[in-house]
Amino acid sequence: MKLNLITILTLLLVSIFAVSCGGYPDAGEMDVDSLLTAAVGTMAASFFETQTAMVTPETVTTTLTMTPLPTFTPYPAVTPQSATPTFIFYIATLGTLTPATPTASGTLPTATVNPNVLAYGCNNLAFVRDVTMPAGTALQKNQDFTKTWKVQNTGTCNWMYQYRLTLLSGDGLGASSDAIQKQVAVWSWAEVSVRGTTPKKPGTYTSYWRMMDGGGHMFGSTLVLSFVVVEPTAVPSTNTPQPPFTNTPEPTSTFTETALPEP
Secondary structure, eight states: OOOOHHHHHHHHHHHHHHHHHSSOOOTTTSOHHHHHHHHHHHHHHHHHHHHHHHSOOOOOOOOOOOOOOOOOOOOOOOOOOOOOOOOOOOOOOTTSOOOOOOOOOSOOOOOOOOGGGGOBTTBOEEEEEESSOOTTEEEETTOEEEEEEEEEEOSSSOBOTTOEEEEEEEOOTTOBOOOOOSOBOTTOEEEEEEEEEOOSSOEEEEEEEEEEOTTSOEEEEEEEEEEEEEOOOOOOOOOOOOOOOOOOOOOOOOOOOOOOOOO
């Protein structure tokens, strides 16, 4: 609020009067500048006190706005349901069903043999194939046989003349092998054999053989001899019985004489 000119002059006069009436020294003793300075200071103090008293302090109103919380809706209670078993009926029809055939999936692991562990010194041998009497061959009792394998020299030196097969384990049955009587160069193939006679008792017989050098050291792959002794099969007679002899009479010749007419 602004004060008008009359109010200001009134306050100025009142201030001058109050100063003149106070305990200040006589006017004659004070100079005019000091008097005016005191009057102005009194007037200013009065002015600001009056202005401060006239100004009404503002009232600060704080409005708090509350945001309502979201309404919580509880989930409905779940009632457990009882399971009702369902029975499926299937009637098989003959002639329409195909038996299931199991199918192997994936690749079966193949055992790999390190040929180096079969060697002795520079000698080694690898099995190639059966030449005679594959495993399970049926033989008669007391029958002579010769089992032959095809093998390869996989060592680093030649096989010498005195090398031969020797029994490692199994049913030896008196079988034996002669010396190879030749040189077999490295990586060359050769055929080696054992000979023997089958026993009298029927059954399956198996033996295992390995090559042996001149010093009696075995080396190379193990060779398998396996056969089956069977009972002799009775051969049925093929004679066909002759039908009984029947005596059939010979036919009788009948002659009828016919008279010719006279000429």
